[in-house]
Amino acid sequence: xxxxxxxxxxxxxxxxxxxxxxxxxxxxxxxxxxxxxxxxxxxxxxxxxxxxxxxxxxxxxxxxxxxxxxxxxxxxxxxxxxxxxxxxxxxxxxxxxxxxxxxxxxxxxxxxxxxxxxxxxxxxxxxxxxxxxxxxxxxxxxxxxxxxxxxxxxxxxxxxxxxxxxxxxxxxxxxxxxxxxx
Numbered sequence: 001x002x003x004x005x006x007x008x009x010x011x012x013x014x015x016x017x018x019x020x021x022x023x024x025x026x027x028x029x030x031x032x033x034x035x036x037x038x039x040x041x042x043x044x045x046x047x048x049x050x051x052x053x054x055x056x057x058x059x060x061x062x063x064x065x066x067x068x069x070x071x072x073x074x075x076x077x078x079x080x081x082x083x084x085x086x087x088x089x090x091x092x093x094x095x096x097x098x099x100x101x102x103x104x105x106x107x108x109x110x111x112x113x114x115x116x117x118x119x120x121x122x123x124x125x126x127x128x129x130x131x132x133x134x135x136x137x138x139x140x141x142x143x144x145x146x147x148x149x150x151x152x153x154x155x156x157x158x159x160x161x162x163x164x165x166x167x168x169x170x171x172x173x174x175x176x177x178x179x180x181x182x
Contacts, residue, residue: 004182006036007069011076011087011112011123013042018113018148023075025159029171034178036073039065039090047092059093063102066094071178072108072136078116078123087127095134104135107181109174111144113152119145139177144170 008027012019020038027036043058045051055063066072076087095101110127112120124145131138144167146152154160159167 004034004070004178005068006030006034006071006073006178007066008036008038008073008075009041009087009090010038011074011084013086017077018115018152019075019077021153021157022111022113022146022148023073025153025157026073026075026167026171028158029168030175034071034175037065037069041086041090044086044089044093047089047096049096052097055093062090063094066102066106069106070182072103072106073174074108074110074112074127074131076110076112076120076123076127078112078114078120081122082126083123083130088130091130091134101134103131106136107178108136108138109170109177110138111146111170113146113148115147115149117147119147121145137181139174142170142173 008023010017010020010023023038030036039062041062044062045056045059076083094103108131110124112123114120124143128138151160152163
């Protein structure tokens with residue numbers, strides 16, 4: 001089977017963020033016909049419509065990486081009951097100039113981890129609203145609002161035994177969702 005490339009967008013810039021760890025752990029749970037590549041969003045300049053005609057090199061690279069992907073995976077923390085500004089900035093860059101969005105039609109999964117008990121529920125809802133406008137079909141169920149308390153990740157960077165079945169179910173549904181749309 002041909003490889004399906006998934007562009008992974010982590011909404012946190014922190015090198016050791018829970019969500020970066022979660023993105024890496026999810027990739028390990030997927031079948032080999034899917035390849036996952038985390039896309040750098042921290043070096044994107046703040047979106048400015050004046051730059052649409054001559055985008056900076058990091059913007060060009062970012063848009064090329066999203067364009068080359070067959071699917072998307074958003075793994076984001078929740079900042080102040082919404083998505084982090086760096087993720088919104090990336091979404092804006094990818095959707096502009098008007099009529100030249102790199103997002104449209106690419107199937108996506110949305111989830112996130114937090115030490116808080118409601119996980120990233122509100123950030124995910126806000127992100128889903130944005131993605132709906134950008135014509136990005138998203139996996140609706142199961143939702144995954146992950147409470148990543150101490151011990152959620154095992155020593156090898158995987159998901160602990162108590163949570164692995166739930167996360168694997170999410171990954172399996174995401175893979176089926178993507179495969180049905182590519």
